[in-house]
Amino acid sequence: MIEFDKEALKQRYTAERAKRLRPDGNDQYLQIEGHLDHYLEDPYMPVVPRESKTDHVTVAIIGGGFAGLVTGARLKEAGIADVRIIEKGGDFGGTWYWNRYPGAQCDTTSFIYMPLLEETGHVPSEKYAHGPEILEHSRRIGRQFGLYENALFHTRVTALEWDEQRSRWTVRTDRGDAFTAQFVTTGTGPLHVPKLPGISGIESFRGHSFHTSRWDYAYTGGDSTGAPMEKLKDKRVAVIGTGATAVQCVPELARACAKLYVFQRTPSSVDVRDNRPTDPEWFTDMATPGWQQRWLENFAAVQTGMLPEEDLTRDGWTDIARRVRSKIMMLPAEEWTPEGMLRAFEDSDFEKMEEIRVRVDAIVRDPATAQKLKAWYRQLCKRPCFHDEYLQSFNLPSTELVDTDGKGVERITETGVVANGVEYEVDCIVYASGFEVGTAHTRRMGFDPVGRGGVRLSDYWAEGMRTKHGMFVHGFPNLFIVQVQQGANLISNVPHNLTEAGKTIAMILTHAADAGATEIEVTKRAEDDWMELLNSGPGSFLGTTDCTPGYYNGEGQPTVHGRDFLRGFPFGATAYFQYVDGWRRSGTFDGLDFRGERDTELRRRSVVSCRA
Numbered sequence: 001m002i003e004f005d006k007e008a009l010k011q012r013y014t015a016e017r018a019k020r021l022r023p024d025g026n027d028q029y030l031q032i033e034g035h036l037d038h039y040l041e042d043p044y045m046p047v048v049p050r051e052s053k054t055d056h057v058t059v060a061i062i063g064g065g066f067a068g069l070v071t072g073a074r075l076k077e078a079g080i081a082d083v084r085i086i087e088k089g090g091d092f093g094g095t096w097y098w099n100r101y102p103g104a105q106c107d108t109t110s111f112i113y114m115p116l117l118e119e120t121g122h123v124p125s126e127k128y129a130h131g132p133e134i135l136e137h138s139r140r141i142g143r144q145f146g147l148y149e150n151a152l153f154h155t156r157v158t159a160l161e162w163d164e165q166r167s168r169w170t171v172r173t174d175r176g177d178a179f180t181a182q183f184v185t186t187g188t189g190p191l192h193v194p195k196l197p198g199i200s201g202i203e204s205f206r207g208h209s210f211h212t213s214r215w216d217y218a219y220t221g222g223d224s225t226g227a228p229m230e231k232l233k234d235k236r237v238a239v240i241g242t243g244a245t246a247v248q249c250v251p252e253l254a255r256a257c258a259k260l261y262v263f264q265r266t267p268s269s270v271d272v273r274d275n276r277p278t279d280p281e282w283f284t285d286m287a288t289p290g291w292q293q294r295w296l297e298n299f300a301a302v303q304t305g306m307l308p309e310e311d312l313t314r315d316g317w318t319d320i321a322r323r324v325r326s327k328i329m330m331l332p333a334e335e336w337t338p339e340g341m342l343r344a345f346e347d348s349d350f351e352k353m354e355e356i357r358v359r360v361d362a363i364v365r366d367p368a369t370a371q372k373l374k375a376w377y378r379q380l381c382k383r384p385c386f387h388d389e390y391l392q393s394f395n396l397p398s399t400e401l402v403d404t405d406g407k408g409v410e411r412i413t414e415t416g417v418v419a420n421g422v423e424y425e426v427d428c429i430v431y432a433s434g435f436e437v438g439t440a441h442t443r444r445m446g447f448d449p450v451g452r453g454g455v456r457l458s459d460y461w462a463e464g465m466r467t468k469h470g471m472f473v474h475g476f477p478n479l480f481i482v483q484v485q486q487g488a489n490l491i492s493n494v495p496h497n498l499t500e501a502g503k504t505i506a507m508i509l510t511h512a513a514d515a516g517a518t519e520i521e522v523t524k525r526a527e528d529d530w531m532e533l534l535n536s537g538p539g540s541f542l543g544t545t546d547c548t549p550g551y552y553n554g555e556g557q558p559t560v561h562g563r564d565f566l567r568g569f570p571f572g573a574t575a576y577f578q579y580v581d582g583w584r585r586s587g588t589f590d591g592l593d594f595r596g597e598r599d600t601e602l603r604r605r606s607v608v609s610c611r612a
Helices: 006-020 034-040 066-077 131-144 244-256 280-286 291-303 316-329 338-363 367-372 391-395 441-445 491-515 524-536 551-556 573-585 600-605
Strands: 029-031 056-062 083-086 157-163 168-173 178-186 195-197 208-211 236-240 259-264 399-403 416-419 422-425 428-431 479-481 519-522 592-595
Touching: 006 338, 056 066, 056 168, 066 083, 066 131, 066 178, 066 491, 236 244, 236 416, 236 422, 244 259, 244 391, 259 416, 291 316, 291 491, 291 573, 316 338, 338 367, 338 391, 367 399, 391 399, 479 491, 491 573, 491 592, 519 524
Parallel strands: 056 083, 056 178, 178 479, 208 428, 236 259, 236 428, 259 399
Antiparallel strands: 029 195, 157 168, 168 178, 416 422, 519 592
């Protein structure tokens, strides 16, 4: 057992947090627009000319990532054929369309991360699938459920407005489209709008630069399947950022570059990944009917402190939960109090983070570099990382860690990057700075829905997001939001949240067809009650305000009531999934108003009952 000084660690955590606190919070990052627009260009697929659409569809789905795909698939299963997905990328995949950087993998087990595995018959090739396999699986879903037939790619929605006279939405895009939809779902998610650090001089660099979500293989050589980036063999490359993206791409760059500088503001906690190929015989024995749903429920149960007989995934995420539960179970009876359980949680976390720091010492040969790669915060302050090659990269003579002690890069010059008063001349800068997460929802969507009475969603949410189940908004009929907030908030496996939402929407629209309803809207009372329930809970213990800054806690800014990014169902993810399953199976959809004349078109399209 690793020994540690709890009070000394608390003091160190507080001091490290203080170094990184900034008054500008999320505003420290640049919104990519204007003269920075080239960082948004699609390097993967050309834009194909097409005629503008001025027709009508039953359901328009904004976003072609997992949220849009699983919702579209469930709607098609329910017999609603007239579904159109609008996607700003050139194909399906969402995050996985854009994230083609070398080494990209899921960091939650493939068997629960990749949706609709049982429905498509796909067997993940390894425990943590690489990006190309996940992208191809997205395409597989699109093909199998006929979602390509009516899709609009390389298309951004620019306006969404409710037509009260006709009970439908008008959808406008940057391709000149102006069509209508009876129902709209938004699956725009948090991981598709790239951000840049607000570093002085970022536009002055005369070398080559790109964001990791627009990887330039024409410059680096190689490809996303792992072919060597041979064009970097004589290049000096800077990576700015040391989050989950850098943890995955740095090992690939370290093997390819003549010189690699990794600029670090805050180190990630990097635990063992232990990836391995899928054993076909094991999978055949395991994959009995309903297997993926069982795995999803099992993972969520372990994550929320329940006691399933077996931990099916047994990965880094469930290890965290198992440790905490074990520590709590060891408490004497008199310490089974909220305070006692919190102390047990803290002890488990301190112990685990000490193990992760000891791992750095065991792997990284240079003691000074190893010390700088250690994370001094609680593990769930930032998204935990798991990798078996990242730390080893700093043993290569070509790789140099430039730690800024929490300050970040000072400025960019015409020829390089300045940090700690030293200029590092480089040929290429790779911005591994991630995606916008804590910014306004409407900013990330790229449009501002206008609902009943001309009210804009940004105005309705001026004091914070308000929904029922994170999906339904009063005053915005026939609009469904598919994301993680104000529902289960299972951040460790986002697709589980999305697949449940897809089931819910399909059942609601089937019910609407059977009832002859043309409008569906959450009542104000139901929305108020839901928000009261959410606010009655303790909030998330992820990224709390005493944590080092990151997107889990709004870059260290004080939480504003109603704007807590991670606030969800107060009884946990498993309880939410059980609750919402009962809510939709009841057939009454308590809190929703169904109204309007019988819509024979929708009824004709909804000939198949939707099963949860």
